[in-house]
Amino acid sequence: MPVLSTQGLKKHYGKEPHIVRALDGIDIAVEAGEFVAVVGMSGSGKSTLLHMLGGLDKPTDGKVIVDGQELAKMSDEQLTIFRRRNVGFVFQSYNLVPILSVYENIVLPIELDGNTIDRAFIDEIIDTLGLGEKRDNLPNMLSGGQRQRVAIARALATKPSILLADEPTGNLDTKTSQDVLGVLKMTSTKFHQTMMMITHNEQIAQLSDRVIHIEDGKIVREGRS
Amino acid sequence: MALAVTIIIAVAICFLTVLFSYRYVRKTFDSIDQVLDSVLAKNTDLPLEATADNRLSKLTHKAVKIIQMNTMDISQTRQEKEIIQSFISDMSHQMKTPLSGIAMYTDLLLEGRITEAERQEFLSRVKMGTEKLQWMMDSLVKMSRLEVGAIELSPVSTGIKQTISDSISTVYGAAAKKNISIQTAYFEDVSLLHDRKWTSEAITNILENAIKYSSANREINISLETLPIYTKISITDYGIGIAPDEWNSIFKRFYRGRNAKGVDGAGLGLYLASLIFHKQDGYILVDSKPGKYTTFSMFLQNCKK
Numbered sequence: 035m036p037v038l039s040t041q042g043l044k045k046h047y048g049k050e051p052h053i054v055r056a057l058d059g060i061d062i063a064v065e066a067g068e069f070v071a072v073v074g075m076s077g078s079g080k081s082t083l084l085h086m087l088g089g090l091d092k093p094t095d096g097k098v099i100v101d102g103q104e105l106a107k108m109s110d111e112q113l114t115i116f117r118r119r120n121v122g123f124v125f126q127s128y129n130l131v132p133i134l135s136v137y138e139n140i141v142l143p144i145e146l147d148g149n150t151i152d153r154a155f156i157d158e159i160i161d162t163l164g165l166g167e168k169r170d171n172l173p174n175m176l177s178g179g180q181r182q183r184v185a186i187a188r189a190l191a192t193k194p195s196i197l198l199a200d201e202p203t204g205n206l207d208t209k210t211s212q213d214v215l216g217v218l219k220m221t222s223t224k225f226h227q228t229m230m231m232i233t234h235n236e237q238i239a240q241l242s243d244r245v246i247h248i249e250d251g252k253i254v255r256e257g258r259s
Numbered sequence: 260m261a262l263a264v265t266i267i268i269a270v271a272i273c274f275l276t277v278l279f280s281y282r283y284v285r286k287t288f289d290s291i292d293q294v295l296d297s298v299l300a301k302n303t304d305l306p307l308e309a310t311a312d313n314r315l316s317k318l319t320h321k322a323v324k325i326i327q328m329n330t331m332d333i334s335q336t337r338q339e340k341e342i343i344q345s346f347i348s349d350m351s352h353q354m355k356t357p358l359s360g361i362a363m364y365t366d367l368l369l370e371g372r373i374t375e376a377e378r379q380e381f382l383s384r385v386k387m388g389t390e391k392l393q394w395m396m397d398s399l400v401k402m403s404r405l406e407v408g409a410i411e412l413s414p415v416s417t418g419i420k421q422t423i424s425d426s427i428s429t430v431y432g433a434a435a436k437k438n439i440s441i442q443t444a445y446f447e448d449v450s451l452l453h454d455r456k457w458t459s460e461a462i463t464n465i466l467e468n469a470i471k472y473s474s475a476n477r478e479i480n481i482s483l484e485t486l487p488i489y490t491k492i493s494i495t496d497y498g499i500g501i502a503p504d505e506w507n508s509i510f511k512r513f514y515r516g517r518n519a520k521g522v523d524g525a526g527l528g529l530y531l532a533s534l535i536f537h538k539q540d541g542y543i544l545v546d547s548k549p550g551k552y553t554t555f556s557m558f559l560q561n562c563k564k
Binding site for chain 1: 317
């Protein structure tokens with residue numbers, strides 16, 4: 035059973051004749067432990083896709099199923115809790131809380147769900163991501179690459195069913211991108227994390243197990259690496 | 260009288276509390292039992308809500324996770340089995356070509372009605388075939404040992420300079436034959452987490468490819484750059500190049516690039532190299548412009564201070 039799947043997923047904006055088909059019938063299945071990259075130019079619909087998958091937006095037609103549950107059938111409150119427990123996000127813009135330290139940022143989603151913190155696991159994540167010396171620093175004292183590594187740690191901390199990364203290296207230079215992506219790949223392998231990454235960068239997509247190319251809201255090519 | 264009433268009320272309250280507690284505990288146990296039943300039946304469609312803000316919901320959520328972990332383990336095992344099956348069929352297919360060539364030329368040689376020039380030609384083809392088989396066998400042995408885990412790579416903190424120069428000296432002769440000079444940009448030696456023998460083998464494979472697909476009389480450039488987590492070793496050749504839609508395929512077992520037709524090879528070198536880097540928590544990326552250049556960037560983890 036796939037961890038995440040979509041069936042005939044569509045998202046249209048506006049009305050005929052000025053209709054914009056951001057997504058036009060997408061069928062994807064991501065198996066447990068897989069690292070899938072979705073590659074497309076800007077405007078291809080890839081970000082819309084990620085928003086649908088994370089339950090941040092509702093589809094016009096079709097289904098998004100995460101962990102056997104259809105997102106559209108949930109109420110807003112259920113969706114919030116579902117996301118907190120099952121989906122990890124890594125965004126281009128890091129989205130760290132500026133007044134919390136690195137460590138506090140990482141454990142925030144665990145505390146929000148009222149769970150006890152598995153210290154050994156968190157320490158392992160922090161260590162693997164090379165953040166040991168920075169754990170008490172505030173985000174504004176970190177470089178872009180370090181901030182994104184904190185965001186990755188935060189996404190991994192709750193052991194989500196799926197980690198969704200939207201242009202995770204969009205704000206980083208080529209070298210830092212390669213460094214951060216390498217560590218993202220390494221941690222996902224180490225912690226058996228299922229992951230989907232959206233990017234326009236063909237080179238970065240090489241690190242994934244499978245690449246899905248989308249254009250104009252449709253899948254045009256799919257290949258296993 | 261008043262005392263008797265108080266006692267009766269107190270007893271009644273106690274009784275009710277016990278009754279409600281008992282019912283609550285029973286209900287909770289029943290719910291937990293339901294969740295466990297679903298776990299046993301491997302059914303993720305649990306009867307209870309996994310998305311409410313209460314304890315039972317958290318429990319349900321964790322049950323779903325356990326079921327998933329289970330299915331994941333099973334599917335991983337199945338995948339590994341498929342990999343082995345496809346590997347065996349790929350391998351037998353790959354061995355067939357050189358083997359049937361050898362058989363055919365040996366037959367022709369045995370028949371004897373051939374000129375001396377033909378004889379030389381056939382013998383050299385037989386030699387080429389056996390060399391290819393030999394090389395494939397060597398790679399296969401290494402690969403299977405790595406894949407099965409019979410060889411554990413032992414990445415330790417050691418200087419990378421020696422590892423790179425070991426690889427360069429291995430391919431020096433092949434480079435000299437094509438009058439290719441291997442230029443290494445100056446770098447300070449750094450300690451990286453790696454297994455010297457195997458890493459050198461992987462770098463050698465990348466260098467051999469660079470030499471093979473480069474035009475004669477050109478350069479091959481090696482450079483090294485330290486990033487926060489990884490150190491990047493880049494090898495650039497100015498040869499035929501690789502089209503972007505092939506970047507993901509070239510590391511596959513037995514894959515031969517479209518541009519590589521006519522150049523000898525079995526499609527194992529890059530696969531082996533990437534396997535070696537992955538085993539050490541590193542990775543390889545490729546960047547190329549067909550007809551201009553190809554850069555392979557290899558990433559190894561820096562040693563933590």
